[in-house]
Amino acid sequence: MREIELKVLDPRVGEAFPLPEHATDGAAGVDLRACLDMPLTLHPGETRLIGTGIAIHIGDKGLAAVLLPRSGLGHKHGIVLGNLVGLIDSDYQGEVMVSCWNRGEDTFTIQPGERIAQMVFVPVVQARFRVVGEFESSERGGGGFGSSGRH
Ligand SMILES: O=c1ccn([C@H]2C[C@H](O)[C@@H](COP(=O)(O)OP(=O)(O)OP(=O)(O)O)O2)c(=O)[nH]1
Numbered sequence: 255m256r257e258i259e260l261k262v263l264d265p266r267v268g269e270a271f272p273l274p275e276h277a278t279d280g281a282a283g284v285d286l287r288a289c290l291d292m293p294l295t296l297h298p299g300e301t302r303l304i305g306t307g308i309a310i311h312i313g314d315k316g317l318a319a320v321l322l323p324r325s326g327l328g329h330k331h332g333i334v335l336g337n338l339v340g341l342i343d344s345d346y347q348g349e350v351m352v353s354c355w356n357r358g359e360d361t362f363t364i365q366p367g368e369r370i371a372q373m374v375f376v377p378v379v380q381a382r383f384r385v386v387g388e389f390e391s392s393e394r395g396g397g398g399f400g401s402s403g404r405h
């Protein structure tokens with residue numbers, strides 16, 4: 255298991271609000287909690303940026319973190335991410351923020367400390383580009399967007 259530096263920005267984290275951790279042995283993500291002072295009601299179509307009360311510094315350019323919706327919130331209540339997927343750079347040291355979007359048709363109230371998203375660490379390959387005039391031919395070539403048919 256990798257160790258990632260974490261700063262507690264709100265004293266409730268680690269006390270009233272548990273620190274993020276993999277909930278089971280095989281869990282891919284760690285849940286992030288809404289560091290709110292009071293319940294926050296999201297009306298249909300509304301998006302709000304919510305702090306998590308933590309900062310992380312990944313500090314390894316071969317690693318990043320992605321923020322993803324929680325399945326239950328997204329499927330049952332329409333609470334997903336305003337940026338669809340959040341990306342945390344390895345050199346980011348600010349508070350981890352979650353853009354919460356109510357894409358549903360009902361209002362939804364987020365409670366302080368509620369788990370609103372999950373964060374997954376992923377490997378990253380940085381690339382530089384070498385400009386060429388022609389590519390070596392490949393089986394696919396330029397075909398895409400359903401070029402191989404539907405079945
Ligand atoms: O859901 C998110 C997405 C991003 N970030 C933070 C970490 C990330 O490293 C930084 C920049 O994110 P990104 O590059 O996606 O945003 P941008 O709009 O391109 O901003 P910038 O100009 O600062 O790169 O914002 C979050 O806290 N939550």
Ligand SMILES: [Mg+2]
């Ligand atoms: Mg950016």
